[in-house]
Structure formats: C-alpha cells, structure tokens
Amino acid sequence: MSRNDLQGSLDLLVLKTLSQMGELHGYGIVLHIQRASDELLSVEEGSLYPALHRMEQSGWIRSEWKVTETNREARYYRLTGAGHKELLKAEKSFERLVKGIRAVLRYA
Amino acid sequence: MSILCRIVNSFHRSKVEQEIDRELKSHLEMRIADNVAAGMSAAEARRDALIRFGNRSLIREAVTAADAQLTFDELWHEVRYAVRQLRRSPTFTTTALITLIVGIGTNVIVFSVLNALLLRPLDVPEPTGLYNVVHQTLGYDNQSYPDFVDFQTKNSTFTDMAAYRLQDAGLTAGNAAYKCWYYRVSGNYFDMLGVQPAYGRVFHATDERGPNSAPYIVLSHGLWVSDFDSDPRIIGTTVHINKHPFTVIGIAPSGFHGTDVFIWPDFWMPMVDSPDDEGAGFLSNRAMHNIWILGKLKPGVSPPQAAENLNTIARELARQYPATDDDLSARLVKPGLMGDMFGDPARSFLGGIMVLALLVLLAACANLASLFAARTADRSRELAIRLAIGSSRWHVLRQLLAEAVLISLLGGVLGTIFSAALLGSLTRWQPFPEFPIHVALSPDATVYFVALLLSVGSGILWGLVPMRQVWTTDSMQIMKSSAAGTMVFRRFALRDLLLFIQITLCTLLVTSSFVALRGMQRSLRAPLGFQPQSVVLAQTDLHMGGYSDNSSTRIQNRMLQEVSGIPSVTAVGIINETPLGTGGSSTRVYRLGTTDFRSSNSAFGAKYFSISPGYLKAAGTHLLTGRDFTWYDDANTPKVAIINDSFARAMFGKTSALGLRFVMADKVSYEIVGVVENGKYDSLTESPWAAMFFPLGQNPDSDTSLVVRSQLSPGEIVPELRQVLTEIDPSLPFTFHSWPDALAFVLFPARVATATLGVMGFLAAMLAVTGVFGIAMYSVSKRIKEFGIRVALGAQPVQLMRSALSRPLTLLLCGSAAGLLLGAIASKLLAQIVYQATSRDPLVFGAVIATMAILGLLATWIPAHRVLRTQPAGLLREE
Numbered sequence: 008m009s010r011n012d013l014q015g016s017l018d019l020l021v022l023k024t025l026s027q028m029g030e031l032h033g034y035g036i037v038l039h040i041q042r043a044s045d046e047l048l049s050v051e052e053g054s055l056y057p058a059l060h061r062m063e064q065s066g067w068i069r070s071e072w073k074v075t076e077t078n079r080e081a082r083y084y085r086l087t088g089a090g091h092k093e094l095l096k097a098e099k100s101f102e103r104l105v106k107g108i109r110a111v112l113r114y115a
Numbered sequence: 116m117s118i119l120c121r122i123v124n125s126f127h128r129s130k131v132e133q134e135i136d137r138e139l140k141s142h143l144e145m146r147i148a149d150n151v152a153a154g155m156s157a158a159e160a161r162r163d164a165l166i167r168f169g170n171r172s173l174i175r176e177a178v179t180a181a182d183a184q185l186t187f188d189e190l191w192h193e194v195r196y197a198v199r200q201l202r203r204s205p206t207f208t209t210t211a212l213i214t215l216i217v218g219i220g221t222n223v224i225v226f227s228v229l230n231a232l233l234l235r236p237l238d239v240p241e242p243t244g245l246y247n248v249v250h251q252t253l254g255y256d257n258q259s260y261p262d263f264v265d266f267q268t269k270n271s272t273f274t275d276m277a278a279y280r281l282q283d284a285g286l287t288a289g290n291a292a293y294k295c296w297y298y299r300v301s302g303n304y305f306d307m308l309g310v311q312p313a314y315g316r317v318f319h320a321t322d323e324r325g326p327n328s329a330p331y332i333v334l335s336h337g338l339w340v341s342d343f344d345s346d347p348r349i350i351g352t353t354v355h356i357n358k359h360p361f362t363v364i365g366i367a368p369s370g371f372h373g374t375d376v377f378i379w380p381d382f383w384m385p386m387v388d389s390p391d392d393e394g395a396g397f398l399s400n401r402a403m404h405n406i407w408i409l410g411k412l413k414p415g416v417s418p419p420q421a422a423e424n425l426n427t428i429a430r431e432l433a434r435q436y437p438a439t440d441d442d443l444s445a446r447l448v449k450p451g452l453m454g455d456m457f458g459d460p461a462r463s464f465l466g467g468i469m470v471l472a473l474l475v476l477l478a479a480c481a482n483l484a485s486l487f488a489a490r491t492a493d494r495s496r497e498l499a500i501r502l503a504i505g506s507s508r509w510h511v512l513r514q515l516l517a518e519a520v521l522i523s524l525l526g527g528v529l530g531t532i533f534s535a536a537l538l539g540s541l542t543r544w545q546p547f548p549e550f551p552i553h554v555a556l557s558p559d560a561t562v563y564f565v566a567l568l569l570s571v572g573s574g575i576l577w578g579l580v581p582m583r584q585v586w587t588t589d590s591m592q593i594m595k596s597s598a599a600g601t602m603v604f605r606r607f608a609l610r611d612l613l614l615f616i617q618i619t620l621c622t623l624l625v626t627s628s629f630v631a632l633r634g635m636q637r638s639l640r641a642p643l644g645f646q647p648q649s650v651v652l653a654q655t656d657l658h659m660g661g662y663s664d665n666s667s668t669r670i671q672n673r674m675l676q677e678v679s680g681i682p683s684v685t686a687v688g689i690i691n692e693t694p695l696g697t698g699g700s701s702t703r704v705y706r707l708g709t710t711d712f713r714s715s716n717s718a719f720g721a722k723y724f725s726i727s728p729g730y731l732k733a734a735g736t737h738l739l740t741g742r743d744f745t746w747y748d749d750a751n752t753p754k755v756a757i758i759n760d761s762f763a764r765a766m767f768g769k770t771s772a773l774g775l776r777f778v779m780a781d782k783v784s785y786e787i788v789g790v791v792e793n794g795k796y797d798s799l800t801e802s803p804w805a806a807m808f809f810p811l812g813q814n815p816d817s818d819t820s821l822v823v824r825s826q827l828s829p830g831e832i833v834p835e836l837r838q839v840l841t842e843i844d845p846s847l848p849f850t851f852h853s854w855p856d857a858l859a860f861v862l863f864p865a866r867v868a869t870a871t872l873g874v875m876g877f878l879a880a881m882l883a884v885t886g887v888f889g890i891a892m893y894s895v896s897k898r899i900k901e902f903g904i905r906v907a908l909g910a911q912p913v914q915l916m917r918s919a920l921s922r923p924l925t926l927l928l929c930g931s932a933a934g935l936l937l938g939a940i941a942s943k944l945l946a947q948i949v950y951q952a953t954s955r956d957p958l959v960f961g962a963v964i965a966t967m968a969i970l971g972l973l974a975t976w977i978p979a980h981r982v983l984r985t986q987p988a989g990l991l992r993e994e
Contacts, residue, residue: 032141032142032145033138033142034141034142034145034146037142051167051168051169052142052146052167052168052169053139053142053168053169053170053171053173053174054169054174054177056135056138056139056142056174056177056178057174057177057178060135060178075145077145077148079141079144079145080137080141081138081141081142081145082134082137082138082141
C-alpha cells in the first residue's frame with residue numbers, strides 16, 4: 008500500500024467522523040476515531056493537523072474558533088457540501104480496496 | 116479558503132502561524148487535562164501528551180506546507196536568513212559577487228549585441244512578416260529591378276514588396292555641402308512599412324511615373340536636426356544632390372532609420388529618380404543586380420510557402436530570360452543586415468562568441484560551486500544541528516539554494532548595470548566615421564529576461580552542488596567529531612572535477628585568444644598584392660561635382676599631373692575602388708569563342724577595377740610580365756586588360772597569357788597586356804581569386820581614389836594634397852586617409868574577434884587563478900595541523916609541498932592538456948573569422964603552456980608559502 012492510500016484512509020476517517028458528529032475539534036476527532044475503532048486505530052495525534060489543513064484548503068471542511076464545554080478555545084471543523092461528496096467517493100474507493108485485499112487474502 | 120483569503124494570508128504570515136500554534140496548543144492542553152483526569156501526575160500527563168502528539172515543529176512545518184500560498188512567505192523568510200548568512204562571510208560573498216558580475220556581465224553584453232543585430236525585429240511601425248528576398252546562393256543578395264517588379268506583381272503570398280539601395284552623394288543646401296548616405300527606395304516603401312512623416316509628407320507609389328518623375332527627398336530626423344536646425348520651413352525648398360535639384364517634401368519620424376539594423380541614412384529618394392549619370396538604366400536592366408528586396412508576407416503565409424511561390428516565378432523568368440535570369444532563385448531571410456550580406460558572418464561569429472561567453476559563465480559557476488561546497492563543508496556542524504532539531508533536509512537544502520540564487524541575482528543585477536553602461540558607450544561608438552553605421556545596443560526586455568534567466572540558472576547550478584553533502588549528512592557523526600575534517604576529503608572528488616572542468620575551459624579560451632592574436636599578427640604581414648605603407652589615399656566621387664563618368668577621365672588626368680608635381684610625391688595613380696576597400700565589383704568572364712552568354716557557361720567570376728597608368732607603381736603592385744597601361748589606351752584603341760596570376764592560371768594554365776584574349780558578357784573581347792601578382796580584394800581571409808584591371812581611358816569611372824606614395828608622413832602630405840586638389844575643383848569633397856588606416860574597415864572583424872577573445876581569455880584566466888588558489892588554500896588551511904605535526908616529526912619542506920599542492924597541480928596539468936586539445940579543435944571554427952588561425956603554431960602552443968604555468972605559479976604561491984611557514988609549536992598550542 009502506498010503512502011497515498013494511508014493518507015487517503017486518514018482523510019476518510021476524518022470525513023466520516025465529521026459527518027457523524029457534525030462539528031468537532033481536532034482532539035475530539037482523535038478521541039472519536041480511537042473510541043469508535045475500539046482503540047484499534049491510534050494515529051500520531053499531531054499528524055492529523057496537516058491533513059485537516061489540507062482538507063480545508065480543498066474546501067471539504069470549514070473551521071471556526073469556538074469555546075468547548077470545559078471553557079477552552081478550540082478550532083471546530085464541519086463538513087461542507089464538497090466534503091460530503093468527497094466522503095462518498097472515499098468510501099467507495101475504500102470498499103474497493105478492502106474487497107481487493109480480501110480477495111488476495113482468500114486466494115492465499 | 117478562497118483565493119483572496121490565501122493572498123491575504125500570505126501578508127499575515129505571523130497570524131496564520133499563531134493560529135496553527137494556538138490550535139496545536141489547545142489540542143495538547145485537552146489531552147493533558149484528560150490525562151490528569153485519568154489519574155496521571157501533571158508531569159506524566161504532559162509527557163504522555165507530547166509523545167502522543169509527535170514532533171511538534173515537524174508538524175507545524177507540514178501544516179504550513181499544506182498552505183500552498185504560504186510558500187511564498189516562506190521564501191521571504193529564507194531570503195532574510197540567506198542575507199544574514201551572506202553578511203556573516205563577506206569574503207565569500209565578495210568573491211562570489213565579483214565572479215558573477217564578470218560572468219553574467221559578459222553574457223549580457225554579448226547577448227545584447229546578438230539581440231540587436233540578429234533577434235530584434237526591424238525598428239519600423241509594423242515589423243511583423245517582413246523578410247528580405249535574396250538569392251539561394253550565399254553572399255549573392257542583390258536583385259535586379261525588373262526581377263523585383265516581376266516578383267512584386269506576380270506573387271500571391273506577399274501583401275507588398277519594396278526595393279531599396281544604399282548610396283552616397285553630395286548634398287548642397289544654400290552654401291553648405293554635406294557628404295550624405297541615402298536610400299533610394301521604391302515608391303511604396305514608406306506605405307508598406309507604415310511610416311508616417313514627422314512633418315510634411317512622404318512619397319507614395321503613385322508618385323512614380325517613370326524615370327525622373329519624382330525629384331523628391333524625405334530627410335531623416337537626425338539630419339534635419341543637426342544640419343537644418345529643426346526648421347520646418349525646409350519643407351518645399353529645393354536642395355541639390357550631386358548638383359541635381361530635388362524638393363524636400365517631408366521629415367521622417369525620429370526613430371525611423373530605414374530598413375537596415377545598423378545604417379542611419381540621411382535621406383530617402385524615390386528609386387525612379389537619379390542624381391548621377393548611372394541614370395535610370397538599371398530600372399530596365401535585368402543584369403544589373405543592385406537593389407535589395409523587402410517583402411511583407413500576407414497573414415497566415417509561412418516563409419517557406421512564400422519562398423516556393425517566388426521560386427516558381429523565378430523558374431518562369433529563367434525560361435523567359437535565359438541570358439540574365441538563368442540562376443535566379445529566392446530565399447527569405449530576416450531583414451536588416453544589408454540583404455543578407457552580414458547575415459552569415461554575423462550569425463557564425465556572434466554564435467561562436469556567445470558560446471565562449473557561456474563557457475566563461477560555466478567556468479565561473481564551477482569556481483563558485485567548489486567554493487560553495489567548501490563553505491558548506493565548513494558549516495556542516497551548523498547544518499547538522501539544524502537537522503537534529505527537526506529541520507527537514509529539503510528545508511536545509513532550500514536554504515542553501517536561496518543563498519546561491521540570492522547572490523546570483525545580486526551579481527546578475529550588478530553585472531547588467533555594468534554592461535548597460537558599457538553598451539551605452541558602444542552605442543555611441545562610431546568605428547567608421549565616414550559611414551553612417553551605428554548599432555543601438557541598449558538592452559531591452561529580452562536582454563533583461565535573459566539576464567534574469569542566467570542569474571537564476573547559474574545560482575541553481577552552483578547552489579545544488581552541495582546537495583549530496585546535505586543529503587548524506589549524519590548529524591550524530593558530525594556533532595561528535597570536533598571538526599568537520601572527515602567531510603572535507605570525502606568531498607574532494609566532486610570539487611576536483613569542477614576544478615578540472617574550469618581549467619579545461621580556461622585553457623580553451625586562452626588558446627583561442629592566442630590563436631586569434633597570432634592570426635591577426637600574420638594577417639597584418641600577409642602579402643596583400645600592394646604595399647599600403649607610406650601611401651595616402653584621397654577619395655571622392657566625381658558625380659558629386661557634377662561630372663559624368665565620361666567627363667571624369669580628363670579631370671582625373673589633370674589631378675595626376677598636378678599631384679605628381681608635388682616634390683615629395685614619388686608615385687601617384689588612380690583606381691576606382693581600392694582593393695580591400697568597401698566596394699569593388701565582380702563579374703563573369705568567358706573564354707574566347709563563347710556564343711551563349713548565360714552565366715552557367717562562364718569560365719569563372721573575377722573582380723574588376725579601373726586604373727590609371729602609374730597606379731600599379733604607386734600601389735606597389737608587382738607587374739609579373741607585360742606592360743602597364745598608358746593614356747593611349749583609350750576609346751579609340753583596342754580594348755586591353757591586365758589580369759592577375761590566378762586569372763592567368765585559371766584560364767590559360769601554364770601558357771603565357773600575354774597577347775591572349777577573353778570575353779565578357781557584353782561580347783567584347785579584351786587583349787591581355789600584363790599580368791600582376793595576386794592580391795587580397797574583399798577580405799584578408801579569402802583564398803586567391805581572379806582579378807582584372809581595365810584602363811580608365813577605356814572604362815571610365817567617376818569613383819576616384821588617388822593613391823599617393825610619398826616620402827612625407829600622412830600628416831605632412833595631406834595639407835599639400837588638399838591644396839592642390841582644391842585648386843582643380845573647389846566643389847569636390849575629398850576624404851583623406853593613410854592607406855593602412857583605410858584598411859581598418861577590412862581588419863575590423865578580425866580586430867573585434869581578437870579583442871573579444873582576448874578579454875574572454877583574460878577573464879577565464881582570472882577565474883582559473885582564483886579557482887586553483889581557492890582549492891589549494893582551502894586544503895592547506897584544513898590540513899595545517901597535520902602539517903604542523905609532520906614538521907615536528909621532521910618532514911622536509913619538499914615533502915610537505917608535495918602533499919599540499921600535488922593535487923591542484925595535477926589538476927592544472929590535466930585540465931591544461933584537455934583544454935589545449937579542445938582549443939585545437941575550436942581554432943578550426945576560428946579560422947573563418949581570423950586569417951590563418953591555426954593552433955599548430957609552436958608559438959601559440961608555447962604561449963599557452965607558459966600562460967598556464969604562470970597561472971599555476973600565481974595561484975599556488977601563497978598556499979605554498981603558508982605551508983612552508985608552518986610553526987608546529989604554535990599550531991599545537993592552539994587546541
């Protein structure tokens with residue numbers, strides 16, 4: 008699997024998280040991914056931010072500074088229309104990837 | 116983020132960065148708070164948060180990199196850092212700057228000349244689609260007027276075609292007389308070029324109604340300002356040109372100087388009018404090739420299509436007029452170089468010089484590359500620290516590149532400023548005061564663009580050299596060892612190669628300049644077929660005094676008598692155009708018995724001159740056999756000719772030519788009465804070719820060059836000559852030169868080539884000295900401690916010298932050998948410009964070797980000195 012595919016899966020995880028949770032800050036996204044995957048997936052937390060920034064540049068997400076429930080400042084991200092479309096695409100290509108890998112594993 | 120947002124962001128770099136920091140900080144704080152809530156101690160919670168987060172500065176870099184627009188800002192940051200670095204090492208910066216100023220400046224100058232002569236379109240309002248129509252045979256660029264008219268009327272690919280020719284004449288307005296150069300042009304000339312007059316009007320195609328129907332002239336803006344005080348009342352008045360009346364109808368706009376790049380004529384005259392008795396004959400004579408054709412292509416037509424179109428017409432004309440148009444053909448060339456007369460020499464010469472200039476720049480880059488690599492090695496600790504604290508290798512490399520490009524740009528700017536100043540003075544320079552030649556060389560947008568390209572390109576070229584160094588830096592290793600000693604010698608291979616290349620290029624340039632110098636020296640001593648020393652030329656065109664060709668002979672005879680009466684004059688003669696002068700014509704000759712005079716039936720082409728009795732003696736041309744002309748060889752006696760040795764051999768082989776005959780295209784046969792030695796007629800580099808001389812009595816010509824041989828210096832004899840000639844006819848304008856001075860024109864290309872090559876060779880030599888010096892000095896300074904220990908252990912000076920200098924000296928030797936070899940190959944190209952350029956000359960060979968040896972000595976003197984002065988005690992105490 009190339010580096011791009013890994014990056015692609017991080018994008019997918021972030022987009023999916025935002026589509027389920029609505030609005031979330033970076034830390035929240037990390038927590039959600041860990042929790043939802045039963046602690047199976049744990050990303051180096053910092054590596055999320057370049058991805059978030061890139062997705063914001065591509066117009067898939069939008070950000071806004073807000074105050075958390077614990078009264079801290081955090082940057083909240085939410086999906087845009089383009090982000091929804093991108094999510095569908097990413098999901099489809101991930102399905103294909105998984106199917107392919109499964110087929111290979113079965114064969115072996 | 117919208118584009119606008121990004122652009123705004125690039126101005127608020129710090130704000131964006133702060134926001135990223137704020138976001139990362141908020142993430143860490145939330146993680147710490149959660150950790151504490153989960154029961155960790157404060158310190159533990161913080162540590163865990165940081166570990167989970169990863170390398171913070173790397174991530175910040177990655178986040179900023181994601182913002183494409185911010186790269187721009189990053190660049191600014193890097194430039195500022197580079198400026199700081201460069202200011203910290205002024206020696207390196209100064210050396211690099213000077214090297215670059217020289218390297219880039221040279222290129223800007225050469226390219227400006229190339230641009231002005233070959234690339235820039237004609238300086239007319241509508242330059243697109245303009246081409247000169249010349250013959251396919253190289254160097255055969257003039258057309259006949261009837262052929263022009265056929266091309267103009269029968270073609271389907273040109274919007275219009277104009278004809279023009281350059282001539283000189285005497286212009287008299289009121290009491291003042293000027294010697295002028297002017298264009299005789301077809302009536303549609305101004306309209307085709309889209310030139311509007313500054314005042315008055317220009318003439319049009321409709322003004323032409325047959326020979327001498329339009330006695331008008333349009334003055335150039337320059338002449339109007341300098342000689343007519345910018346007085347618009349001149350329009351409508353009558354001036355005299357060669358004593359024929361012409362009406363001034365308008366003033367050309369100030370920027371317009373005709374259709375040749377480097378000619379600035381004084382006025383324009385319709386082609387159908389003529390101020391001399393050559394008359395309008397050429398307008399109907401297909402055999403007289405004396406005009407240039409300029410055509411404007413129809414939109415969408417390519418030059419090859421147009422050439423094909425014209426060639427079809429040419430083939431048709433060849434069928435129709437086999438005697439004159441037998442070999443008519445058409446080729447389209449970029450306009451502005453007098454047909455294409457200067458096209459080929461200019462292209463090959465300037466192309467060659469451009470290559471040499473690029474080689475100088477390449478040598479400069481090689482020089483800087485090795486300097487820069489050494490500098491990077493010295494900074495390896497700094498680089499290692501930056502890598503260790505989280506800077507990416509790409510970032511470090513970009514930093515180094517920024518330094519290189521920055522300094523190259525600065526060097527480029529300064530180099531361009533210097534060359535612009537130099538080009539300004541070159542523009543004002545008029546190498547030949549008697550010709551209206553000057554070239555506007557001031558740099559334009561293209562030149563600036565090329566300068567920028569060269570600066571950035573060379574910056575990248577030498578800035579990328581330490582790339583491997585950065586890539587392979589092992590930060591741990593370097594931080595552990597105290598000095599960067601290990602790096603220095605590992606990097607030697609690359610720097611050695613660079614120095615080798617540099618020395619090779621330098622030797623090549625030095626060899627070329629010596630070859631050119633030597634060729635120049637030879638060409639000054641080559642047998643010319645005449646002896647120019649202690650001869651003064653007095654030149655005029657009798658047309659300017661209102662004489663016709665036929666009435667010229669009488670006054671020429673009188674001039675000879677009067678001048679030979681001057682006591683110090685030992686010999687005097689007249690020739691229409693001096694050999695190696697600016698003109699001279701050639702024509703085809705035929706063997707006796709030829710009946711079909713188409714040019715393919717001719718024996719060969721030969722130069723021809725008209726001379727007076729006594730010319731051969733005055734010029735110092737040896738008569739091999741036969742007799743000189745006398746004044747009895749005139750219209751009433753059989754036609755005679757004197758030929759040169761080449762002519763005799765080509766037509767008659769070993770048989771004595773005396774008394775034999777040949778025929779010219781006018782079907783007249785000439786009896787050979789004398790044979791003279793071969794000479795140079797057009798250029799010093801030409802191979803011997805046939806020439807023939809006719810008596811002025813049978814072949815009158817108004818062009819008059821008095822060849823006066825005297826015992827006095829030119830300064831002493833000219834006033835006497837002037838007085839004698841003025842007494843004969845005060846209205847005749849004469850120009851006086853010593854004959855060696857008059858040869859300056861023909862020596863000009865070789866002189867320019869020699870000077871240019873000399874300068875390039877000198878520059879390359881300087882670069883080689885600094886290159887060898889730099890590398891020797893550097894390796895000595897790095898190993899000075901080693902030398903100290905060796906001295907302490909009893910090493911002899913010779914042993915130290917060997918280990919310190921053997922490498923640079925070996926490189927010098929190999930590089931010189933390679934350069935000499937390349938120089939030998941290059942001088943074959945040089946031979947086209949410089950007479951008898953050959954590198955097989957032992958003198959050239961010796962001079963190159965001596966130069967390189969001196970350069971080597973110069974460059975290694977100081978490093979060697981330093982090695983010998985090594986004080987072991989002092990060095991060992993230092994640590």
